[in-house]
Amino acid sequence: MEFAKLGLYNQAIILFAALALLTSFLMLAQARMLPLIFTFAWQGFLLTMVTVLVAMVTDHRDLYVSALLTFVLKVVVIPWLLYRLSVRLQMQYNAEQIAHPTLLLISGVVLVIFSYFVAKSIIHLSGLATRNIIAVSIAIELLGMLLMCVRKSAVAQVIGFMSMESGIFFAASVSAYGMPLIVELGVAFDILVASILFGVFFFHLRDSFGSLDVGQYNHLSEANGADAIDVRPVMASAHTPGDHA
Amino acid sequence: MTLLEATLVTPLTGGLVLAILGHRPIAGWINIGVGLLTFGASLAMALDVFSHGPQLSPGRMFYIDAFNVYLVVLTAFVGLTTSIFSRPYMQHEVEKGRVTDRRLRLYHSMYQCFLFSMLLALSTNNLGVLWVAMEMATLTTVLLVSLYRTPEAIEAAWKYFILCGVGIAQALFGTVLIYFAAEAKLGADRDDTLLWTVLHSSASGGLDPAVITLAFVFLLVGYGTKVGLVPLHNWLPDAHSEGPTPMSAVLSGLLLNVALYALVRVKMLVDASLQTHLAGYLMMGFGLLSFTVAGLFLHRQHDVKRMFSYSSIEHMGLITFGFGLGGSLATYGALLHMTVHSLTKSAIFVTVGHACQLAGTQRIEHIRGLIRTQPAIGWGLLLGVVSIAGFPPFGVFISEFLLLMATMKSWPWLTIPLLIGFGVAFAGLFRHMQRMVFGEPPPGQQPVRANMIPVIVHLVLVLFLGLMIPDFLSSWFEQATLLISGESL
Numbered sequence: 042m043e044f045a046k047l048g049l050y051n052q053a054i055i056l057f058a059a060l061a062l063l064t065s066f067l068m069l070a071q072a073r074m075l076p077l078i079f080t081f082a083w084q085g086f087l088l089t090m091v092t093v094l095v096a097m098v099t100d101h102r103d104l105y106v107s108a109l110l111t112f113v114l115k116v117v118v119i120p121w122l123l124y125r126l127s128v129r130l131q132m133q134y135n136a137e138q139i140a141h142p143t144l145l146l147i148s149g150v151v152l153v154i155f156s157y158f159v160a161k162s163i164i165h166l167s168g169l170a171t172r173n174i175i176a177v178s179i180a181i182e183l184l185g186m187l188l189m190c191v192r193k194s195a196v197a198q199v200i201g202f203m204s205m206e207s208g209i210f211f212a213a214s215v216s217a218y219g220m221p222l223i224v225e226l227g228v229a230f231d232i233l234v235a236s237i238l239f240g241v242f243f244f245h246l247r248d249s250f251g252s253l254d255v256g257q258y259n260h261l262s263e264a265n266g267a268d269a270i271d272v273r274p275v276m277a278s279a280h281t282p283g284d285h286a
Numbered sequence: 287m288t289l290l291e292a293t294l295v296t297p298l299t300g301g302l303v304l305a306i307l308g309h310r311p312i313a314g315w316i317n318i319g320v321g322l323l324t325f326g327a328s329l330a331m332a333l334d335v336f337s338h339g340p341q342l343s344p345g346r347m348f349y350i351d352a353f354n355v356y357l358v359v360l361t362a363f364v365g366l367t368t369s370i371f372s373r374p375y376m377q378h379e380v381e382k383g384r385v386t387d388r389r390l391r392l393y394h395s396m397y398q399c400f401l402f403s404m405l406l407a408l409s410t411n412n413l414g415v416l417w418v419a420m421e422m423a424t425l426t427t428v429l430l431v432s433l434y435r436t437p438e439a440i441e442a443a444w445k446y447f448i449l450c451g452v453g454i455a456q457a458l459f460g461t462v463l464i465y466f467a468a469e470a471k472l473g474a475d476r477d478d479t480l481l482w483t484v485l486h487s488s489a490s491g492g493l494d495p496a497v498i499t500l501a502f503v504f505l506l507v508g509y510g511t512k513v514g515l516v517p518l519h520n521w522l523p524d525a526h527s528e529g530p531t532p533m534s535a536v537l538s539g540l541l542l543n544v545a546l547y548a549l550v551r552v553k554m555l556v557d558a559s560l561q562t563h564l565a566g567y568l569m570m571g572f573g574l575l576s577f578t579v580a581g582l583f584l585h586r587q588h589d590v591k592r593m594f595s596y597s598s599i600e601h602m603g604l605i606t607f608g609f610g611l612g613g614s615l616a617t618y619g620a621l622l623h624m625t626v627h628s629l630t631k632s633a634i635f636v637t638v639g640h641a642c643q644l645a646g647t648q649r650i651e652h653i654r655g656l657i658r659t660q661p662a663i664g665w666g667l668l669l670g671v672v673s674i675a676g677f678p679p680f681g682v683f684i685s686e687f688l689l690l691m692a693t694m695k696s697w698p699w700l701t702i703p704l705l706i707g708f709g710v711a712f713a714g715l716f717r718h719m720q721r722m723v724f725g726e727p728p729p730g731q732q733p734v735r736a737n738m739i740p741v742i743v744h745l746v747l748v749l750f751l752g753l754m755i756p757d758f759l760s761s762w763f764e765q766a767t768l769l770i771s772g773e774s775l
Contacts, residue, residue, distance in 0.1 A: 162496040163463070166470040182459060189452060198448060205455050213462040217469050220462065221477050224414025228458065231421040235451065238428060242444060249437040258441040261524045 054094045058177045061087040061211075062153070065184040065204065069149050072136045074196060078123045081200050084181075085115025088207055091174065092214045101218040107210070110229045115207055119236050126240050127196060130247060137194050145191055149184055156180040174215045182208030195246055195253040199239045206232055289331035290341075290348055293358065294405055296324045297365075301398035308391030314373030317394050321366035324401065328362035331355075336758050342411065342483060349411035349483055352765035353621075357547055358408050360625060364539045364632050365401045367740035371636045372397070372532035374737050378643055379530065389433055393530065400426040400536065404544045414480045416548055417454070417461050420512065423541060424450045431529040442524035449521040450511055457508020457548075463501035464555070467493040482551060489558035502556045502565050505549065506572070512545035514599045515606060516576040526595035527648065531639030534591055538598040539632030543624050546602065550609050554770055557612075569610030574703060576603025581707045584714030589648045590638055593718060594631070597674060600711050601627045604704075608689045613696060614773040619688030621763050622755070626681035626748050630673045633744035637666035640736040641722070650718050655727025660734070664723045666741045671719045673748055675712045681751030 047055075064084040071077045089112040096104030127133040139145065153176075160176035185208055188201030210228070213220045220228075243253060250257055300320030307313055332355050335341055340351035350358070376393065379385045385393070403426055407419035424447070432443035461480075468479045471492045478484050485493075511518040526534045549569075556565045580600035587593035601623070608620030640663050645653040657664025673680035686708070694701050755763070768774045 159500065163466070163494070163500060166466065166494055166497065182455075186452060189448070195444070202448070202451055202455070205452065206458075209455060209459045209462060212459065213465070217462065217466045220414055220465060221412070221480055224412065224418065224480065227415060227418030228421075231418055231425065234425050235421075235447075238425060238447070241429075242432075242440070242447065245432060245435065245440045246444060249435075249440045255444070258444065260438045260441055261445070261528075 048098075050094055050098045054091055054098065055173055057087050057091045057094065058174045061091065062177050062180055062184075065181050065188075066146065066149055068200065068204065069145055069184060069188055069191075070139070070142055072139050074127050074135050074137075074194075075124070075133050077197060077200055078120050078127065081123075081204060082116050082120035084204065085111060085120070085207060088211050089116065092211070095174075095215055095218070099218060103219045103222065104214055106222065107214045107219045107225055110225060111207070111210060111214075114229060114232060114236075115203065118233065119203055122236055122240055123196060123199070126243055130243060130253070132196070132253065135194075137192065137197065139191070145187075149187060152183045152187060153180045156183060175212060178208050178212035178215060180208075181205075181211065184208075193254050193256040195243060195255055198255060199236075203232070203236070289327055289334055290343065290350060290409060292327040293324055293331055293362065294402065294409065296320060296327060297398045297402040297405065300324075301395050301402060304398055305391065305395040308394035309387035313390070313394045314369075314376065317369045317397065318366070318373060320398055321362070321369040321401075324405075325359075325362040325366045328359045328405075332359045336762075346411055346478065346481055346483065347415075348409045349481075350409060351769065352762040353550075353769055354408045354547065356625065356759065356762050356766075357543060358405060360628055361401065361404050361408060361540050361544070364536065364628060364744075367743060368532050368535045368539075368632060368636070369397070371535070371639065371737055371740045372530075374735050375532060375639055375643070376530070378734065384434055385530075389435075392429060393433060396426045396430050397532070397536075400430070400541075404540055407544050408547060411481050411483055413461050413464060413482060413485070413552075416551070417458050420457070420509070420545065420548060421454050423544070424454060424512075427525075427529075427533065427537065427541070430533045431525045433530055433533075434528070436528070438524075439528040442521075442528035446521040446525040449518070453508050453511025453518060455508070456504045456511075460501045460504030460506075460508055460552075463497055463504065464493075464552075467497040467501065467559075470494060470497075482555075485555055486558065489555050490561075493555075493559040495560050498556055498559050499564065502552065502568070505552045506565075506568055509545045509549040509552070510572060510606075513542055513549065513602050513606065514576070515572045515603065516579045516599065519576065519580070519599050522599060523592045523595040526598070527589050527591040531591070531635055531642065534595070535632040535635035535639070538595060538635060539628040542598060542602050543628055546605060546609075546624065549606075550770060553609065557772075563612065566610045566612045569606050571610075573603045573605070573607030573610055574700070576600065577607060577707050578603075578703060578710075581711035581714060584711055585717070587718070588650055590642065590650050590653060590718070590722070591635070591648055593650065593715075594634055594638060597711065597715065598627075598631055600707075601631070601674075604686070604689065608692070609770070611689075611692055611696060612771050613692055614767050614771050614775045615688060615695065616692035617767045617771040618763055618775055619685050619692060621766055622681065622751070623685035623689065626685055626751055627674075629744045629748050630670060630680070630682060633741045633748075634667070634670040634674060636740050636744075637663055637670055637738075640734060640738075641667060643734045644731065644736075645728075650722060652728070653722045654725035655723075655731065657723050659727045659731045660736065662738045663736060666738055666745075667719065668723050669745055670741070671715050673745060675715050676708060679749060679752045680745075681748045684752050 067080045092108040156179035157176045164172045185201045185205030335355045403419045403422040428447045432439045514522040553565045580596045583596045605620045608616045676682045676686045
């Protein structure tokens with residue numbers, strides 16, 4: 042595709058989308074908690090910019106609503122919630138050990154190539170300006186999922202989850218010029234509730250396990266189920282455990 | 287369509303009221319009352335649909351046809367009977383100090399909100415709203431799974447939240463793709479492109495096959511996670527075993543059905559626009575895998591609720607397989623199996639809830655001699671397991687038999703893994719059940735206050751469905767079969 046032939050707005054769209062993809066990679070490799078949250082907010086901001094630009098170029102008024110929703114949720118509310126939680130849990134300066142960072146980034150690259158491959162079969166239906174961006178949105182979604190898979194910290198998992206959601210929302214905005222309003226509002230509401238619930242869970246997790254390291258949660262695995270369940274307190278029992286023996 | 291609105295508004299209002307009053311002793315009764323009103327409204331609506339045919343609400347927001355009408359009634363019904371069970375059960379939990387006032391309020395409120403979100407998912411005409419409602423169902427149940435705040439419960443809830451969140455996000459992406467394909471066909475400036483009725487009427491040969499194929503893969507992974515299809519089933523046994531038992535009953539009996547409903551709705555679109563059997567093959571594969579793997583896992587369980595949740599995975603796998611087979615016989619069998627499984631499984635969870643309170647543990651080794659200590663619970667569990675294992679004359683036998691016949695007709699070789707799977711699951715259930723029901727009761731085991739009415743009603747219904755299927759139900763099943771498979775019986 043000849044980028045120089047596109048109008049300035051279209052070039053800007055592609056630039057910002059590429060930057061948003063870059064932030065996904067930054068998040069993959071970012072071990073520290075605070076920069077991770079800020080990078081997530083930056084990604085939200087870039088996606089908002091792209092959505093606004095697409096709205097201007099294609100003259101779809103509804104997209105301004107999507108842009109506003111993205112801005113409020115992904116730039117203001119969720120980063121702020123996560124920031125406050127990490128301060129309250131005193132883990133804002135924590136850094137997480139990332140195993141095999143190089144391998145991780147290369148798998149990220151592979152996912153981007155895969156997204157272009159997937160998008161190839163569907164982009165012929167879309168307008169010129171947004172062709173690249175469909176692949177970018179799929180890539181952002183998959184990279185968010187990768188982030189969730191490889192990180193052990195509950196906060197990083199939540200960020201991966203939200204990043205996935207951003208990618209999907211973004212895909213809807215650029216490929217189909219936004220979903221119907223009621224659906225967008227419903228999705229935004231669900232995400233808002235989910236982010237609050239995540240916050241509640243951070244405290245429960247810390248109280249139960251003493252850390253937010255998901256790798257330590259293994260009471261329920263199928264492999265050691267027999268032994269692990271044995272040590273749990275006998276539920277609601279009028280008898281002492283000895284009665285059963 | 288005011289009756290449908292009443293069906294939806296009642297549980298939502300109930301949820302709000304119980305958010306304030308949920309800790310009072312009367313809350314259990316309010317819960318039952320709301321359930322009764324919802325069930326009444328849904329029944330009246332069903333009668334209306336039965337006499338006047340499919341209905342589209344004025345704003346085209348809701349659509350009720352033969353496929354979802356019986357699921358709405360079933361959801362409202364199991365919601366009601368489980369609330370009857372939940373009243374003494376939660377009272378017992380409060381007495382034991384496992385649940386505080388605040389959590390009881392949360393429990394009652396979320397119970398009704400959960401029912402609301404499922405009814406919304408079933409009755410909406412908009413695929414986007416369907417997704418929103420499914421996600422809402424996850425969010426409302428996450429806090430219930432962690433209700434007891436034990437480390438295991440927290441871990442189970444976190445797993446449920448993350449896995450279902452990720453899974454269902456894939457379904458959102460699939461929905462976006464369907465919207466994308468529909469806009470390319472129907473034009474971008476309409477606001478009804480995501481309505482199922484619009485999509486279905488324009489699907490045949492109109493939507494781009496490449497996009498729709500991709501969309502179905504995402505939707506299958508997404509809603510498949512909620513159905514509990516292997517290998518995406520990991521959250522299910524944990525969530526079922528750690529939450530309060532009434533929750534397990536509605537999760538197993540209803541939520542899995544609703545997720546499968548969403549999947550089948552999408553499959554109808556995909557089949558119409560692709561004109562191939564791709565969606566069916568994928569569903570058959572996942573279904574058969576879940577059926578086999580879950581049957582094997584039944585054997586190595588130590589937690590009784592965990593065991594029955596694997597049994598749910600097994601049955602959901604079988605139903606998915608049935609819908610995947612396509613054809614009128616298999617679809618009819620799958621629809622019937624959805625109904626009888628949901629009734630039987632919620633009855634079993636109710637019984638198991640009482641059995642656990644009786645024995646004071648969920649460990650299978652420590653649950654002994656139920657039939658001697660409290661015959662009602664023992665018999666309930668025995669008959670429930672006999673029914674779910676597919677013995678005649680219960681309804682599960684009929685639906686499994688239909689599915690087996692359909693398989694024999696179109697894929698004869700697949701009857702072998704199916705029969706082996708039935709045998710394995712049967713053995714897995716009975717090796718544990720035998721000792722729980724008939725074993726020597728531990729000294730000092732006392733009967734508990736139990737309400738067996740839901741169990742009796744459910745099992746009688748399943749027995750009845752095994753002996754005969756009433757006219758109105760079979761006519762709905764036939765219409766739904768025609769809708770889904772394109773062939774009449």
